[in-house]
Amino acid sequence: xxxxxxxxxxxLMKFSCRLKGIIVPDLKPGKEVREEDREREVLSAQASKAxxxxxxxxxxxxxxxHASEMAGRQFVEIWTDDGEGPHxxxxxxxxxxxxxGLARPFMEExxxxxxxxxx
Numbered sequence: 082x083x084x085x086x087x088x089x090x091x092x093l094m095k096f097s098c099r100l101k102g103i104i105v106p107d108l109k110p111g112k113e114v115r116e117e118d119r120e121r122e123v124l125s126a127q128a129s130k131a132x133x134x135x136x137x138x139x140x141x142x143x144x145x146x147h148a149s150e151m152a153g154r155q156f157v158e159i160w161t162d163d164g165e166g167p168h169x170x171x172x173x174x175x176x177x178x179x180x181x182g183l184a185r186p187f188m189e190e191x192x193x194x195x196x197x198x199x200x
Contacts, residue, residue, distance in 0.1 A: 082154060083133065085144055100175045101147050101156040104187035105129040129183040136161065136174050 083098050106125040107114075114122050137159060147156040159174040178184035 083137070083157075083159075085157065085159075087144065097154045098144075098146075098157040099150060099154045100133075100178065100184070101158050102186060103175050103178055103184040105133075105178070105184045125183070129178070132181055132183050133174070133178065136177060142174070 083100065085096050085098050086093050087096060088094075106122045106129060108123060108126040108130065110119050110122045141162050143160040143162050145158040145160075147158070149155050160172045161174065162172075175184075179186055
């Protein structure tokens, strides 16, 4: 989950968002995570969070909003804005997270979230 601040009806609003098409480990693993996998899940989540923060924190980014998920978070695609033209997969934060190994591709329409550490 990322908190994004966007202009909305003349005001800056905070939105809780989920990066579309990727899955990352949980900082607070659920009951479905085996006890022996919990520490690895949390360490992976911390690394993923740090990488995402390094890519977008304090930077101007381009955000494309999609439908909301059941928990009410907005699915988004994020691109770094380097001023070099169209927003391509090469500049996609979502794609960069997968390429770095800190996230996995995930299709929201195919069901519930798999346990990250067990895959």
